[in-house]
Amino acid sequence: MSSRTTLIVGLVGLVAVIGLTFVLDPYRNYQLATIAAYLCVVAGLTMLTGVNGQLSLGHAALAACGAYCYAFTANGLAEQEVTGPVLLILPILAAVVGAAVLGLVVGLAAARLHGPYLAGVTLALVIALPAITSRFSDVFNGDQGLYISVERRPEFLAGRGGTEMFQAWVAIACAALVVILLRNLMKGNFGRQMRAVRDNEVAAAIAGVNVARTKVIAFTVSSAAAGVGGAVLAFMTQSANPGAFSLVFSLFLLMAAVIGGIGTLYGALWGSILLVVLPDAIGSLTKSLSLSPEVAQRLDGNLAVGLFGAIMVLVVIVAPLGIQGLLRKGRLKMQSRGTPQSVPVPK
C-alpha cells in the first residue's frame, strides 16, 4: 500500500474507533482499551521479532517495568497534589523512559546473542520478575502490587460517557502514537537495516550496517513500546502487580504477533483483537453450556490457552505469515482475477 492509502486507512480507522467508544457499553469500551494496550506491546514485539529477528519472551517483564514506573510516578505526583493532564502524561513518559532503559540494558546483552539464547535470557527475565518484586516488597509491595492514584475522567465528559470511555480514549491515543512511530521506523532506512540484520548479519555488516547498534536500538524501541502498553494497563486497572505480567502473558504476546502475522503492524492489530475477543467468546460459550461449576472452573482460561497454543503451532507450520498473510494472499487473488494481465508481485 502506498503511504497515502495507509494514511487514509489509518485516519478513517482512528475516527471510526473513537466513534465506536460513544456507542459501546462500558464493558466493551474496557475491552477496546485492553486491545489498544496490547497493541502497543505486540506492535513493538512484532517489529523486534519479525523485522529484526530477535525473539523476546520477556516483553511481559518490560511491560511490567513500564507499569511500575507509571505507578511510582503517578503516586508521587498525587502526593504532591498534582492533578490534570500532567498526572496522566508524565507517568506515561516515565514508563517509556524506564522500560527503554531496561530494554537498553537487556538489548546490549541481546546484541551478542542469537535465537534460542536470547529467548532463554528473556525467559529468565520474566521468571525473575516476581522474585524481585517479592524480595524488595517494601518498594514493590510483593505479590499484591501497588495501588495507583490515576487521573479521573475530565469534567466535561461527566454526562456523556463513563470512566471506561476515557480509558479507551487514552489507550487508543497511546496505541495510535506507538503504531505511527513504529510504522515510520519500519518503512524507513532503519527498517531496511533491521531486515538486513535479520536476514544475514555478515552481509549486512559488509554493506555498512552497524549490526550491534541496529539490534540494540531495535530492542530499546521495542521495550519503550512495551512500556507504553504496561503504563496503559496500569492506568486502566489502577494497579501494578507481578501476577498480571506472568510468563503466560509473555507467551500470549508472542502468540498475538505470530498469529496476526509476524513483522506486520496490521498483524499486531489482528493478534491483539484475538487476544481479547477469543477468551471472551470461549468464556461465554462455556457459560452457555451450563456445565457444573467444577468443570467450568477447569475450562476457564485453560481452554483459551490451549486453543491459542494449537493455533500458534498451526500458523507456524501451515501459514507462517499469519492472518495478515492470508488476507494479503486473498486480496492479491481477487485483484489478479479482475485484471489477469497485471498480477502484482508480493514483496
Place this chain on the structure above:
Amino acid sequence: MELERFLFLTVDGLARGAVLAVFALSLVLIWRAARIVNFSQGAIAMAATYLAFVVTSATGNYWLGLVAALLGGAAIGFVVERGVMRYVSSVNPLNSVIAALGVLLVIQAIIGMLFGNGYHPMKLPFSQSPLPWLSGLSISAYDLFVFACVGFVVIGLAVLFGKTNVGLRMRAAAFSPELARLLGVRSNRMITLGWMLASALSALAALLVIPTELGLNPHSTDAVFVYAFTIAVVGGLDSAPGAVIGGLVVGVLLSWVSGYLGATLSPVAVLVLLLAVLLIKPGGIFSVTKERTA
C-alpha cells in the same frame, strides 16, 4: 555452626543440582539430535509427572509411577516430534522455538483442564530426614536415591553413545543427517529416538524434583526449565559432561544464594549467571570452537 550450615547448603545444592543436571542433559540431547532448544521440555516433563501421580495414586506403588513417567515421557516426546516438530520448517530457527512454545501452552492447558490448576501433594519413596550414620552431612535417604538415579543416567548415556551401535547412529544422524542417511542410518528415526530419550530423561528429573520442593501443578516446571536451560548454556549446549558439571555448580550456587541471601532470589541469581556466561563466553564454558565465524 557456620561450617555446619555451609556443609548442609552445599550438600543440598549438590542434590538439587544433580537433578537439574539430568534435565539439562535432556536439553543437550535434543540439541544434539535436532539442533533445537526444546522450550516445551518442561511441559512434557510436567505432564509425565502427572501420569506418575495418577498411577501412584491408583496403585499405591511409587515404582509403577516412576515407570509410567518414563514411558509416558517417551510417548509424549514421540507425539510432539512426529506430530509437530517434524513439520516445522527449519529455514528460520525461530520457527521451532515458537512451535515448541505453542506445544508448551497446549500441554499446560490440557493438564489444567484435566486436573485443575491447584497443587497436588506427591509421595516420596524414601524419607527426607537426614540419615543418622552420616550425621553432620545431613544427607537423606532420598538424596542418596537421587544421586543413584543421576549416576545411573549419566553412566547409561555414556555407554549408549560411546559403546553401542544405536548411539553411534544417533550421533551420526545428529552430526550430518544427509550423509548418515546415505550410509544407511535412518536419520529421521534417530531424531525421534533422541526426542523420546530426552523426554523420558526430563520426566525422570521432574519426578525427582517436583515432590520435594515445588509441588505438582501445571506451571511447576516453568522455573525448572529456566534453571536447566541456564545449566545447558553454561555447560555449552553441545556438551554432556558440561551439563553434568554445570548442573552441580549451578545447584550449589542456587543453594548458597537461597540460604544466605533469601530463597526468593534464586531466579535472579540464575538470570545474572546466564547473562554473565553468555556475555563472556557465548558458546558456554565447555564449548570448543569448531569453525571461524565472521
